[in-house]
Amino acid sequence: MLPVSLQTSFPKGMLMTQRVRITINGKLFESDVEPRLLLTDFIRGVAGLTGTHVGCETSICGACTILANGLAVKSCTMFAVQADGSDLVTIEGMAKDGQLHPLQQSFWEEHGLQCGYCTTGMIMCAHQLLARNATPTEAEIRDGLTGNLCRCTGYQNIVKAVQSASGKMRQTQNVAAGD
Amino acid sequence: MIAQHFEYTVATSLGEAVSLLQKYGDRAKLLAGGHSLVPMMKLRLASPEVLIDIGRLSELSYVMEENGALRIGALTTHHSIESSEVVGRGCRSLAEAAGEIGDIQVRNKGTIGGSVAHADPAADYPATLLAFDATIVTLGPRGERSIHASDFFVDMLTTALEPGEIVREIRIPVHSGRSGSAYLKFAQKASGFAICGVSAVVDLDGAGAISKVAVGITGVGNKAFRGAGTETALRGQQPSPGLLRSACEKAAAGVVALDDIHASAGYRLDLARIYARRALEKAVERAG
Ligand SMILES: Cc1cc2nc3c(=O)[nH]c(=O)nc-3n(C[C@H](O)[C@H](O)[C@H](O)COP(=O)(O)OP(=O)(O)OC[C@H]3O[C@@H](n4cnc5c(N)ncnc54)[C@H](O)[C@@H]3O)c2cc1C
Ligand code: FES
Ligand code: FES
Numbered sequence: 001m002l003p004v005s006l007q008t009s010f011p012k013g014m015l016m017t018q019r020v021r022i023t024i025n026g027k028l029f030e031s032d033v034e035p036r037l038l039l040t041d042f043i044r045g046v047a048g049l050t051g052t053h054v055g056c057e058t059s060i061c062g063a064c065t066i067l068a069n070g071l072a073v074k075s076c077t078m079f080a081v082q083a084d085g086s087d088l089v090t091i092e093g094m095a096k097d098g099q100l101h102p103l104q105q106s107f108w109e110e111h112g113l114q115c116g117y118c119t120t121g122m123i124m125c126a127h128q129l130l131a132r133n134a135t136p137t138e139a140e141i142r143d144g145l146t147g148n149l150c151r152c153t154g155y156q157n158i159v160k161a162v163q164s165a166s167g168k169m170r171q172t173q174n175v176a177a178g179d
Numbered sequence: 180m181i182a183q184h185f186e187y188t189v190a191t192s193l194g195e196a197v198s199l200l201q202k203y204g205d206r207a208k209l210l211a212g213g214h215s216l217v218p219m220m221k222l223r224l225a226s227p228e229v230l231i232d233i234g235r236l237s238e239l240s241y242v243m244e245e246n247g248a249l250r251i252g253a254l255t256t257h258h259s260i261e262s263s264e265v266v267g268r269g270c271r272s273l274a275e276a277a278g279e280i281g282d283i284q285v286r287n288k289g290t291i292g293g294s295v296a297h298a299d300p301a302a303d304y305p306a307t308l309l310a311f312d313a314t315i316v317t318l319g320p321r322g323e324r325s326i327h328a329s330d331f332f333v334d335m336l337t338t339a340l341e342p343g344e345i346v347r348e349i350r351i352p353v354h355s356g357r358s359g360s361a362y363l364k365f366a367q368k369a370s371g372f373a374i375c376g377v378s379a380v381v382d383l384d385g386a387g388a389i390s391k392v393a394v395g396i397t398g399v400g401n402k403a404f405r406g407a408g409t410e411t412a413l414r415g416q417q418p419s420p421g422l423l424r425s426a427c428e429k430a431a432a433g434v435v436a437l438d439d440i441h442a443s444a445g446y447r448l449d450l451a452r453i454y455a456r457r458a459l460e461k462a463v464e465r466a467g
Binding site for chain 2: 018035038058079129144147148
């Protein structure tokens with residue numbers, strides 16, 4: 001059955017640490033950490049980027065979602081050592097040159113948030129969704145965000161925000177492509 | 180919510196992973212996507228002294244079709260399986276099962292090797308692996324073994340893996356000709372895990388009769404199982420709604436169903452009958 005071994009080989013006070021190098025939003029953070037440090041705690045505690053939230057710490061709510069090497073992941077379900085050498089994007093990396101990302105802009109315009117606790121994770125997951133499917137249907141948006149819980153909005157305006165961002169992002173792509 | 184201390188090592192090749200496992204013995208655990216192990220470590224249901232991270236072994240992340248079989252590397256993520264054209268063509272119910280796992284974030288990290296090694300009774304893949312007579316290929320200090328899915332899943336969270344063995348590949352025979360498969364799942368709303376998941380595969384002969392049929396059922400019992408009674412009742416028959424309905428009465432015959440806050444045993448057995456019928460209907464339709 002469950003492999004349970006509650007002993008540890010490390011005597012108290014003699015904690016082993018390991019050096020990790022993690023790039024977050026283009027900036028390299030280097031630190032000696034205990035292997036058991038969660039990636040969320042590295043982002044918030046070591047890098048000081050508190051936009052990534054901790055809702056449940058049990059892999060359910062999605063508030064801690066970030067992009068790791070381009071993939072949306074729940075950073076509470078990874079150890080920081082697993083991300084050694086990775087390139088992360090958190091909510092702080094979304095706005096460019098003082099311009100909100102279309103997703104941020106749309107969440108604001110469509111009232112996609114109330115308390116805002118779930119919002120940063122929602123935006124990072126929605127970013128992954130739109131990267132894979134630029135024109136999702138309402139059902140696809142709802143399905144894509146099942147790993148992100150919101151206690152305030154009832155999701156209606158979150159869906160609208162993602163739809164609106166999808167339109168904005170296609171428009172900028174068209175402009176960039178010269179249509 | 181903080182795991183016990185552990186030592187962390189990264190395996191840079193499959194061979195190195197095997198020798199690290201041998202070196203540390205039962206003090207160590209492999210870490211793949213971490214989406215079963217990390218939650219268990221945080222709850223201190225598992226406290227390995229050493230983690231051997233195989234999550235970076237890109238050599239074990241692949242999907243290919245060769246000599247009539249799909250070969251899927253153990254480190255292939257649920258997302259890669261869900262979105263693989265090769266899997267969609269060769270084993271649609273596996274692609275559907277992968278797409279039903281958890282959510283986008285979980286599918287980006289979790290791997291098929293980790294899922295089969297963990298052997299959660301509510302995991303999605305086992306239903307399809309049983310229905311397709313898949314083989315789990317392992318590598319250990321004594322070399323490679325090929326284990327049939329029906330022998331691999333021994334009990335809840337228990338597999339035929341021996342100490343020191345690593346799952347390296349999943350092999351799935353591809354059905355040719357008029358063949359269809361489907362995976363349907365009734366999920367527990369909060370976790371997404373299967374309360375009942377059914378994978379069906381049907382081959383039709385030239386006259387439209389069922390030449391081969393298999394039904395794999397997960398989430399209902401201690402481990403996934405085949406709906407043998409249903410299969411027997413269908414083999415050689417012309418599929419019809421009435422026949423499928425009556426055959427599925429036997430879908431979970433003789434199985435002791437799980438009974439918990441999410442669903443009673445009786446409810447699970449009912450779901451097994453209904454989802455077996457729906458999955459078979461879909462597989463027949465796809466066999467065309
Ligand atoms: C929120 C959430 C929802 C989920 N929902 C579902 C769901 O709906 N359906 C479902 O099926 N699963 C679900 N899962 C589980 C998920 O699919 C896991 O990814 C999977 O069970 C384990 O794969 P992993 O790569 O993450 O393995 P890990 O967690 O890294 O490892 C799991 C176990 O397998 C061992 N192991 C890993 N790889 C190998 C290998 N190659 N050889 C030998 N042993 C190995 C490890 O030592 C460990 O004991 C969910 C998980 C979460 C967190
Ligand atoms: S804090 Fe990570 S999923 Fe809830
Ligand atoms: S806005 Fe409050 S939890 Fe979503």
